[in-house]
Amino acid sequence: MAPLLPEFKRLYPGICIELVATSGFLNLNKREADMAILLEKPNKGLLVTQKLTDYSLYLYTHQSLVETSKPKTLQELSQFNLVSYVPDLVYAPQLKFIEETALAQLSPLRSTSINAQYQMLINGAGVGILPIFIAEANEGLVRLLDNNIHIKRTFWLATHKETHSQARFQAFTKWLLEKVEASRARFVG
Template identity: 40%
Template sequence: MFDWDDLRIFLTVARLKKVAPAARALGIDATTISRRLGRLSQALDAQLFEQTGAERALTEHGAALLRHAESIESAAMSAIVDVKGERHSLNGQVRLSVAEGFGRWILAPAIPEFHARHPGIRLDVITASGFLNPSKREADMAVMLARPQRGHLAVRKLADYKLHLYASPGYLAARGAPASRERLHEHVLIGYVPEFLYSPELDYLDEVYAGLEASLRSSSIGMQRQLILDGAGIGVLPDFIVADDEKLVRLFPEEVEIARSFWLVTHPEMTKLARILAVSDMLRERSEELLGGGASIS
């Protein structure tokens, strides 16, 4: 029989893929982690990890154990919620992972009122490139650009939104308006850095016209917007980002209209908590107010 706490260490290493970050997350040293993993492997008579470069990858046995360990973790969380009475508590931490555009233009204006209404909820908003995954316990909730295809998750569509091609009057006065989408390659195009596209839903230019490439690139939608406002070039922006920017001109509005959606993703056990429901309600209300909302999907 193995020590149940070794499963907690196994889960952390499986999710972070490296011992050093796992050690920091768990508050124990790397030597202890390696020793505990070795003890678990010996107890199960199975190799759980193999070293691939700097990372530890799960073996077939390790992947099988991960599925069972996550089920045990979920059951333990449900038990804690029931016994401690957290289900109805509006206190505690909620870690929310969002895209930069959603966080800055949709979520941020609503946070002061939310905090005044729920001062006991500590809302941590993470807007790093790439989404933290609720199924891996990296976040409690995430607003994602596509519906996850894997993982034990509760999913609902928050809203659909549209994107269009924009330029500033200053740019158009200096360079002239493109005669057609086919001629856009003659202009300065602004977009994402391909190597840092953390979601294929951010690859917009190819939907405007096949083969287009940006010459001014940034991983930040906020910086792209500012470059377009300053007359540096032409780029694709979500309409909700430019709603108050009367200075921007929409190009080829009948030909270029890109559709995307925001999806709220939560670990199923977390959806029972009052603090998670409070954040979920706030996200739904803001999405309905600014974007029109979307159907609930579980």
């Protein structure tokens, strides 16, 4: 979202935007944030939620690691490190996707940050599962075994009921939904 925010600010210069990227949840009910994009739909509190978009995750590696031979089976991945999350520090069940695959036997290289994982992968650290909108923005990453490893998740947009109808939130929500719709192909593949 960060690259898109300058456009919103040009359209609405009077609206203050503070982008907080956190690996935990800010409590909208306690007004720790005005609006949130979440991995899980909140099921309690005074919130208005709506589906923002589905997104796909696939297995990727750097092209330099597969120049001579691209793995065609899960067994052929045994030579690779697995770049993934630190299991005990995963803050949302939606990020526990290694358990949904047969990759757990690979030698791990872990981080709590998706950005750190991305940096490891573009520098040839091994294989890892990334959202399509992150991985395919870099031409150096190659998708592997997409018939075997394809995970779908959803982003949810949430605001507090008391602020949801305010003009600034309505303007941002409308703009964000338009941006997501215009680039839907970047999220699902």
